[in-house]
Amino acid sequence: MALSLRTLDDGAWVSAADERRTGASELWHVTGVCECPIAEFVVEGVTDVAVDGRTVAAETYGRCITCGRSTTTAPIPVGRVIDGRYEPIDRDAIRRPVGSSASA
Amino acid sequence: MPTDVERWKSETYGNEIREHLLEFAEQGWESIPEDERDAWFERFKWWGLYHQRAGQESYFMMRIGTPNGVLEPGQLHVIAEIADEYARGPVENPEFGAAYCDWTTRQSIQLHWIRLEDVPEIFERLEANGLSTQQACGDSWRNIVGCPVAGKDRHEFVDALPVAMDLHEAFKGTDEYANLPRKWKVSVTGCREGCGQGDINDLAFEPAEKDGRRGFNVRVGGGLARNEPRLARDIDVFVEPDAVEAVAGGLSALFREYGDREDRYAARSKFLVDEWGADEVRRVLQEEFVDRELEPAGDDLREEYTYNAGRVGTDDRPAGGHNDHIGVHEQADGAYYVGLNVLVGRMGVGDVHELADLAAEYGSGEVRLTQRQNVLVTDVPESALDALLAEPLLEDYSPDPNPFMRGSIACTGTEFCSLSIVETKNRQVRYARWLAENVDLPADVEEFHVHLSGCTASCAQPQIADVSLRGMKTRKDGEPVEALDIGLGGGLGADPRFAEWVGQRVPADEVPGAIATLIDRFRERREDGEGFRAFIERTEAEGDLETLIEPSETSYEDPYMHNTKTTWYPYADEDGMDASPAPARADGTPLSDADR
Numbered sequence: 001m002a003l004s005l006r007t008l009d010d011g012a013w014v015s016a017a018d019e020r021r022t023g024a025s026e027l028w029h030v031t032g033v034c035e036c037p038i039a040e041f042v043v044e045g046v047t048d049v050a051v052d053g054r055t056v057a058a059e060t061y062g063r064c065i066t067c068g069r070s071t072t073t074a075p076i077p078v079g080r081v082i083d084g085r086y087e088p089i090d091r092d093a094i095r096r097p098v099g100s101s102a103s104a
Numbered sequence: 105m106p107t108d109v110e111r112w113k114s115e116t117y118g119n120e121i122r123e124h125l126l127e128f129a130e131q132g133w134e135s136i137p138e139d140e141r142d143a144w145f146e147r148f149k150w151w152g153l154y155h156q157r158a159g160q161e162s163y164f165m166m167r168i169g170t171p172n173g174v175l176e177p178g179q180l181h182v183i184a185e186i187a188d189e190y191a192r193g194p195v196e197n198p199e200f201g202a203a204y205c206d207w208t209t210r211q212s213i214q215l216h217w218i219r220l221e222d223v224p225e226i227f228e229r230l231e232a233n234g235l236s237t238q239q240a241c242g243d244s245w246r247n248i249v250g251c252p253v254a255g256k257d258r259h260e261f262v263d264a265l266p267v268a269m270d271l272h273e274a275f276k277g278t279d280e281y282a283n284l285p286r287k288w289k290v291s292v293t294g295c296r297e298g299c300g301q302g303d304i305n306d307l308a309f310e311p312a313e314k315d316g317r318r319g320f321n322v323r324v325g326g327g328l329a330r331n332e333p334r335l336a337r338d339i340d341v342f343v344e345p346d347a348v349e350a351v352a353g354g355l356s357a358l359f360r361e362y363g364d365r366e367d368r369y370a371a372r373s374k375f376l377v378d379e380w381g382a383d384e385v386r387r388v389l390q391e392e393f394v395d396r397e398l399e400p401a402g403d404d405l406r407e408e409y410t411y412n413a414g415r416v417g418t419d420d421r422p423a424g425g426h427n428d429h430i431g432v433h434e435q436a437d438g439a440y441y442v443g444l445n446v447l448v449g450r451m452g453v454g455d456v457h458e459l460a461d462l463a464a465e466y467g468s469g470e471v472r473l474t475q476r477q478n479v480l481v482t483d484v485p486e487s488a489l490d491a492l493l494a495e496p497l498l499e500d501y502s503p504d505p506n507p508f509m510r511g512s513i514a515c516t517g518t519e520f521c522s523l524s525i526v527e528t529k530n531r532q533v534r535y536a537r538w539l540a541e542n543v544d545l546p547a548d549v550e551e552f553h554v555h556l557s558g559c560t561a562s563c564a565q566p567q568i569a570d571v572s573l574r575g576m577k578t579r580k581d582g583e584p585v586e587a588l589d590i591g592l593g594g595g596l597g598a599d600p601r602f603a604e605w606v607g608q609r610v611p612a613d614e615v616p617g618a619i620a621t622l623i624d625r626f627r628e629r630r631e632d633g634e635g636f637r638a639f640i641e642r643t644e645a646e647g648d649l650e651t652l653i654e655p656s657e658t659s660y661e662d663p664y665m666h667n668t669k670t671t672w673y674p675y676a677d678e679d680g681m682d683a684s685p686a687p688a689r690a691d692g693t694p695l696s697d698a699d700r
Contacts, residue, residue, distance in 0.1 A: 006108045008142055010561065011369070012522035018139045023158060025525040025559065025669050027577055027584055042525065042577050044560050045330065047369055065578050068608050
């Protein structure tokens, strides 16, 4: 089953199946976006979203609140497609950018 | 490949959205097919409706465009009545009550908690009174801004009001310009102060003279958003008033044809001007979009600009120059306008009714909105001034406010906006009150601008303030809390500059302490009569800018330190998402899951 994925409202949202599911301004735990072992990353905007296998990942820009580095990221997982449905990743999960060799 | 938004726009956009909107309104919120909501919410923006954030489903923000900020006699009463009747949410705002009007930085009006079912009646009442939501949001010509006393200013160089109104008439609702790659913000200024803030607009007409003829020079590609602020660039074109429409149409057509439709982040005109340069914009405009021969720019008045420029004292200001429009000012016709300070641009509906009454009783009934979120009562005879100034309403909306109250601007914030990272309006109210009570500016500093924006979209125009505040998060005592970045020394005027960001991720409850330290150091270190902005520029040149602020806790208390974005409404007693009554029926009763 096809699942529509898009960004909306100037990058405020990742919409999956026409439902706003993951929003900007959230705080994510991410590896590999700065020198911090695990960045506390404020998502200031979502610039793109796509599915790779079962993983739905969003390109974002934002900042690590620990070290202060501002950056535009490689796609960061935000959800998974399971049986054709979108399941968001837990808010507190540690995320690794898709294609990144960085480790937690 | 075009974006989804471009695909939706190619299917249905512009005026034709209206009939669909009215059908959905007739049948109720649930009639919008779930798999079409993204598309319809995007399209509804063209008619001024913006769906509120998570936890507030089925409620909309409604924006009403008032060209050049002019509310004709009687229109403010209509706005107050509509807000009173239709803009009441499930929970009151603790500072502003159940229903209120927001005056925006683009001289527009925003109402919140609007129900789709009420839209037809609201449209009918607005339009019967010469008001409209058309193109207030969406990818098209937005509300045209300008000097809020255009046509009345004693020092005006050229009357820009008919020009702004002509552009409004020409480009609102015209299919040829309905669907642009992104929003198109236009400013027309005829005054000597630079009140139109043309520098931060996609298209700016600014006063100029050529061979004894008065008209406008043209700038293109300004804007603040997304950490990419740009000042509009001079394209070396002079136009007389009767040629403005042709050149404006040509430039928006150029943007329509060449703006980026593949990537919405690169779709603003500032990026096109970055890529092409001003000379190429002029060349293509001439060759492809206008029939008349473009004249080189005339002599502008930018050296005289004072608006939001940080100049202090009359010695430092050309005669009649303003940083804002607060206070009592004589008009060209001998009557007066009275600029009232509206803290963070929000008024409860009772006060809006009262303001409309006062405007009718003491003035012509006209009210104007400024880009600093304030209101002006115009056409007051000198004989009526004392009585107007003695009205109780003016105690809360003072024409002679404390500088911190006078200079406060705040965007919508997490109360309703999806992009915002922090709570803004109620926080800025508390900041301004605390600063007014606890911090003394030097006696000759009557104006001090603090702009609070919840995110990088820059709706509060943070980069052009004395103190710029922008939403962020940090960790304090082990807990994630709302925080702000602090910038210093931004402003427009003859030599516009964007703020220098000097404080990163300052916990929101330590920001007033940082500003108090800043003002202390300004008092201690300033040279004779030196304005704040000049002081910042000198301190920056000496390499000491970051020593000016020292965040610290004070007697200031901040009730919004938790993550307000994860609430359904930050001021509700039960604020968790699970407690949200949304979506709701037209009468406000929540829709159960079974009904959705």
